[in-house]
Amino acid sequence: MTALQLVESLGVAESVLIVGASGGVGSFAVQLARAAGKRVIPIGRGDSLVEADALIDLVSADRSSFEANARYAPLAFNTNYVSADPAQNFGLKGSREMLVRLASMVQSGDLEVPIGRRVPLRDAADVFAGHGPGKTVIIM
Numbered sequence: 001m002t003a004l005q006l007v008e009s010l011g012v013a014e015s016v017l018i019v020g021a022s023g024g025v026g027s028f029a030v031q032l033a034r035a036a037g038k039r040v041i042p043i044g045r046g047d048s049l050v051e052a053d054a055l056i057d058l059v060s061a062d063r064s065s066f067e068a069n070a071r072y073a074p075l076a077f078n079t080n081y082v083s084a085d086p087a088q089n090f091g092l093k094g095s096r097e098m099l100v101r102l103a104s105m106v107q108s109g110d111l112e113v114p115i116g117r118r119v120p121l122r123d124a125a126d127v128f129a130g131h132g133p134g135k136t137v138i139i140m
């Protein structure tokens with residue numbers, strides 16, 4: 001839902017930088033932005049930014065890092081509430097309706113859910129101890 005709401009916040013922006021594109025939110029934001037017809041520029045560790053119409057910054061944990069990235073796009077959002085401008089501090093407002101839309105996209109094959117690992121139910125408690133790329137499927 002975070003990725004969907006972020007992408008829908010981009011309006012008519014034709015190109016978007018996504019910093020942290022390989023992560024949990026980023027992997028969905030990349031797919032959803034492309035599905036919305038936008039040119040996506042995924043930014044991973046060590047990648048240089050280029051100018052674009054919009055920025056989704058999923059990584060910056062302080063104001064100066066975000067401001068440095070936001071110089072590349074006139075429309076910019078961060079997910080860690082680090083901007084002095086409240087309009088740039090994205091906060092998810094989830095809803096059942098959004099979940100239903102996303103589930104529909106998954107079922108139709110328009111949205112891929114990256115599966116990081118599959119664990120049996122007896123190991124379910126352990127999966128909360130760490131994290132990694134992709135979703136965890138608990139097999140019952």
Ligand SMILES: NC(=O)c1ccc[n+]([C@@H]2O[C@H](COP(=O)([O-])OP(=O)(O)OC[C@H]3O[C@@H](n4cnc5c(N)ncnc54)[C@H](OP(=O)(O)O)[C@@H]3O)[C@@H](O)[C@H]2O)c1
Nearest residue numbers: 002020022023024025026043044045058059079090091092
């Ligand atoms: N405000 C809201 O409503 C809201 C909602 C959801 C999430 N969030 C926040 O959004 C952030 C992202 O969430 P997430 O679930 O996507 O996290 P995540 O799965 O940990 O993904 C973060 C991604 O950023 C990459 N990364 C780390 N440092 C980077 C750098 N300097 N340059 C480029 N990429 C870098 C990581 O790569 P590596 O794998 O190499 O480390 C990882 O792929 C978190 O801070 C989370 O708390 C906020």
